[in-house]
Amino acid sequence: MEGGLALDSREQDWVGSVIKEDEITRYLTDGDDFIDDDALWAQIRGNRNPDPGRIRDILQKSLAIETLALDETAALLNVEDRPLWEEIFETAGAVKRKVYDNRIVTFAPLYCSNFCVNNCRYCGFRRDNRIERRRRLSQEEVRNEARVLAGEIGHKRLIAVYGEHPLSDARYIADTIRAMYKVKQETRNGFGQIRRVNINAAPMCIRDLEMLREVGIGTYQVFQETYHHETYRHVHPAGTLKADYRWRLYALHRAIEAGVDDVALGVLFGLYDWRFEVMGLLCHAHDLERRFNGLGPHTISFPRLEPAAGTPFTREKQYCRISNEDFRKLVAILRLSVPYTGMILTARERADVRREVLPLGCTQTDASTRIGIGAYSDRYDQQEAERQQFILGDTRSLDEVIRELADDGYITSFCTAGYRCGRTGEHIMKLLRSGKEGRFCKLNAVLTFREWLDDFASEPTKQAGERVIRRELEEIRQQMPSAHPQLMEYYRRIEDGERDLYF
Amino acid sequence: MASGISTSREDLKRFLDRTAQQILDTYGVEVWFAEIMGRRWSYLAGRKQGGATLLPPHRIELTGRYGLVSDGWERIPAGRGEAIVSSLREAIRGAGVARPGLGSTSVASVSRLR
Numbered sequence: 001m002e003g004g005l006a007l008d009s010r011e012q013d014w015v016g017s018v019i020k021e022d023e024i025t026r027y028l029t030d031g032d033d034f035i036d037d038d039a040l041w042a043q044i045r046g047n048r049n050p051d052p053g054r055i056r057d058i059l060q061k062s063l064a065i066e067t068l069a070l071d072e073t074a075a076l077l078n079v080e081d082r083p084l085w086e087e088i089f090e091t092a093g094a095v096k097r098k099v100y101d102n103r104i105v106t107f108a109p110l111y112c113s114n115f116c117v118n119n120c121r122y123c124g125f126r127r128d129n130r131i132e133r134r135r136r137l138s139q140e141e142v143r144n145e146a147r148v149l150a151g152e153i154g155h156k157r158l159i160a161v162y163g164e165h166p167l168s169d170a171r172y173i174a175d176t177i178r179a180m181y182k183v184k185q186e187t188r189n190g191f192g193q194i195r196r197v198n199i200n201a202a203p204m205c206i207r208d209l210e211m212l213r214e215v216g217i218g219t220y221q222v223f224q225e226t227y228h229h230e231t232y233r234h235v236h237p238a239g240t241l242k243a244d245y246r247w248r249l250y251a252l253h254r255a256i257e258a259g260v261d262d263v264a265l266g267v268l269f270g271l272y273d274w275r276f277e278v279m280g281l282l283c284h285a286h287d288l289e290r291r292f293n294g295l296g297p298h299t300i301s302f303p304r305l306e307p308a309a310g311t312p313f314t315r316e317k318q319y320c321r322i323s324n325e326d327f328r329k330l331v332a333i334l335r336l337s338v339p340y341t342g343m344i345l346t347a348r349e350r351a352d353v354r355r356e357v358l359p360l361g362c363t364q365t366d367a368s369t370r371i372g373i374g375a376y377s378d379r380y381d382q383q384e385a386e387r388q389q390f391i392l393g394d395t396r397s398l399d400e401v402i403r404e405l406a407d408d409g410y411i412t413s414f415c416t417a418g419y420r421c422g423r424t425g426e427h428i429m430k431l432l433r434s435g436k437e438g439r440f441c442k443l444n445a446v447l448t449f450r451e452w453l454d455d456f457a458s459e460p461t462k463q464a465g466e467r468v469i470r471r472e473l474e475e476i477r478q479q480m481p482s483a484h485p486q487l488m489e490y491y492r493r494i495e496d497g498e499r500d501l502y503f
Numbered sequence: 504m505a506s507g508i509s510t511s512r513e514d515l516k517r518f519l520d521r522t523a524q525q526i527l528d529t530y531g532v533e534v535w536f537a538e539i540m541g542r543r544w545s546y547l548a549g550r551k552q553g554g555a556t557l558l559p560p561h562r563i564e565l566t567g568r569y570g571l572v573s574d575g576w577e578r579i580p581a582g583r584g585e586a587i588v589s590s591l592r593e594a595i596r597g598a599g600v601a602r603p604g605l606g607s608t609s610v611a612s613v614s615r616l617r
Contacts, residue, residue, distance in 0.1 A: 181542060195542065216541025259538070261545060420544050421560035422537035422572045427546035439557055483557035490559075503559050 005127055007117060014166035015117055015241050020205045024246045027253050027291075033246050034287040035227050040070070040279045047074035052084055059091040062336040065099060065433045067289065067296065073282050073337045077275045077329075085329070089360055092332035095339045096361040101438040103413040103445040104405055105342075105364040106398060107157040107198070108149050111373050112137045112176050114387070116163035118242040120225070121235045122271065124308030124389045125163050131310040133387045135373040136167050142179040144377040150192035151185025153368045153376075153398050154456035156414040156448065157196045159221065161371075161389075164201075164241060170208035173201055174215045181216070187455035190499040196416035198264070202241070203251035209258035218419055219298050222251040223266030227280025231272040234318065252288065252297075261425030262298040263288070264344075269322050270305030270314075274330050278337070285338045295426055299342035299364065300334055302327075306348050306393070309385035328357055335361025340432040350393040355404065367401035369394070399461050402452075406464035411472055413445035414452055417502035439480060443487055443503045446472050450494050515598065516548040523549035526579075526587065534573040536565075544570055565592050 007015065027033075058072045068076075079085055113136035116125045124132055137145065149155045160176060162168040177197050185192045198219040199212065212220070226232050229245060236243045252263040265284050267277040281300060289296045304322050307314050322330070335343060345354055345362040347369040354365065370376050372387040383391055402412045417440065418428055431437035446469060453465045473491075477484045483503070490501040519536045526534050527550065535549030544562065547569070561576040565588065576584060 178541075213543075213545075214540050216543035218543070259545065417560075420542055421562060422535050422544045422546045422570070424537075424543070425546045427535060427551050430551040434552065436552070443557070480557055486559060501559070503557065 005130075007127075011117055011166060014169070018205070018241055019244055019247050023205055023254055024244075024250055027250045028246075033249055034283055035229070035249070035280055037229055037276075040227075040276055040283070043070050043074040043279065044077060044275055047071055048078050049080075050075040050078055052081065055079060055084055056087070059087065059336065062091060062095050062339045063098065065095070065339045065435065067285060067339070068282065068337045070279060070282060070286075073279060073333060076333045076336060077278060088336070089328070089332050092335040092361040093359050095335055096343075096363060097438075098435055099340055099432055099438055100342075100363050101442045101445070102410055103415075103441045104358070104362070104410045105157065105413045105415065106155070106401070107159055107364060107366050108153070108155045108368060108398075109161055109200075109346075109366060109371055110142075110145055110149065110158045110180070111161045111371050111375070111389070112142060113165065113168040113172070114163050114373050114389070115165035115167045117165050118163075118240045119237050120240075120242060121237070122268065122305055122308070122311060122313040124311050124385070126311070129310040131386050133373075135387065136172075137176070137374055139175055139179045141374055141377070142176045143183055145374065146180045146183040146194050147185050148376040148379075150183050150194050151187060152456075154187070154192060154414075154452050155368070155398070156192075156194060157198070157218070157416055158194055159198045159200055159366075161200045162202070168201075170204055170211050173199060174211050177212070177215045177217060189454040190451065190494075190497050192455065193500070195414075195500070196419060203248050204254070206254050206258045209255050209260055213259045217260065218416075219262040219264045220252070220255045220260045221264035221266065221299070221301070222248065222255075223268060223301060223303075224248055224280065224284070225268045226271040226277060227267065227283070228272040228276055231318075235271055235313070249284075252284075253291065256288070256292050256295060261295060262419065262428075264299040264301065265297045266301035266303065266344075268303055268305055269327070269330065270320055271318075272320055274320070274322050274326055278330055278333055281334065282337045285341070293426055294429055296338060296429065297341050298428075299344050300338060301344040301346070302331060302334060303346055303348050306390040308390045309388070324353060324356070327353070328360060331357050331362065332360045340429065347392050347394040348390065351396060351404075354394060355408070358408075358410075365401070367394075367396060367398040399456070399458050402457070403461040403464050406461070406468045409468075411442075411445045411468050412449055412452070412465075413441065414448035415441065415444035415502065417444050420502075439483075440503050442472065442476060443480070443483060446476070446487065447490055447494060447501055447503075450491060451499055454495065515595070518594070519548035522591065530579045530583075532573055532575040532578050534571055534576070537570045537572055539564065539568055539570050544572065563588055566595055569595055 114125045115134050119126045119128050180194045180197050196218040199217050200221045232245045255263050265281055285296045342363040343361055344364045347366050372384055405412050453462050523534050526532055533550040536547045537544035538547050556574045558574040561573050563571045
């Protein structure tokens, strides 16, 4: 291993067993992967000074919920005219509302283990980081975390996060997910449960992914970090497991092959030029769509690199800091490029940035976020750098975030209906592209928001929420009259304490 | 009408696609099929536009592994729905696909839907 703390023999054996070459080569085309760095730069450079008429045509294509071609996204990346950017931002919001209505889904991360065999230069969990306090939650500790999240805060949807290490292999991950799903906590007016567990974990072989599929994971999320080959090599030291660009690049292809049909892309913005990374994400979406019958990413994430304890990378000259203005642009262009996908804006960002970026097409956000291992049940309030992967920008409670969302006209949704009634994979892709899923979003947002307001809301948040619900019910009555009677029946049953009714 | 399925997953999907189409043609009801994995009902086959009516999904477990979802199941005449479910259960079990990883060469038939 390059310049790091040595792995013990068990770790070495495990590292040597993870990558299956045939589960990479089967996806290559003439020995090449689908990211051609030079070709992507040629697209970006070849679409400079785009004609405003062409840009508006591209915006219309996004509004028709069609995935953009590379040259179209490259043209958007080259817009310099400020009024035209305002049109782009506005259209990004319109696309989001067309596909998902005005709901924002909330979730919480649950970090289960920070042991890691890798040595990524930007990451607080990297093996060489001696000041990081290592911990792996036991199954009882996982349940305790889930009890706080489901029973005290009111989350229904988690993203469980794991370092890449034999202590947190697929078997451990499967056990933790079972533990999370088992939790059922009494609340003020009903009960709280974790209804959907998504995972952010290292690339795995198909056999391990099949094991995870069997325990009913929601979305499988693997961020490529950077699509730029040379930068990838630089930030992931040779000899580490994560150094294998292609093993990571095809992680989601393997997942789909294993039957996990909701997969999620992401880039760690700040490692390389953001325009290239946007093109890389689009290439990835194209390759999934092409190979899997139109099945593209369920979500795209776009975290910006943040400082981490004992991790000097963000002070190095290779660090490509993304300004707030460029961040807004990249979010809007991603929304337009892959119009059907969910887009996740996290608490890495400060509250003011989140408020500014959310209207540009985001569909999901986290709140009451703690990213230390065991941080929810330990109940510590201050961030502790030595047990976190990075430093959060927004530590507000779910109650505060929901109140702000309500004041801004959004309805918070805890909906997890789709993946419990076969609206996954190809099915949900069709519904998203046709705009039909947005109607389910609206109905289920009302029902799950009612649950949360009754079970967890503070009085000021409840008042703000009631205003939103009244407006939503009236819109549904007018726009979806056939669904309104059934909605109201469910709504009243939820008011009486029933839970988990959905369309 | 579908009269037999072989054992591979792709064959099963084709069979279920045909069955969903037949139910739609016969009763005007959208159905789709899912693989059940814990809480997850993962889309497998059938109507991808299902759900347009905005009614709550009606879920029926066909086996421990496979389920049927519909948003208009109650529109199928009394007795016929049960018969369809029963036939599907028999077909899936007969084909050896009720649980993952089973490879059987048996062939099952589904009774006529009408």
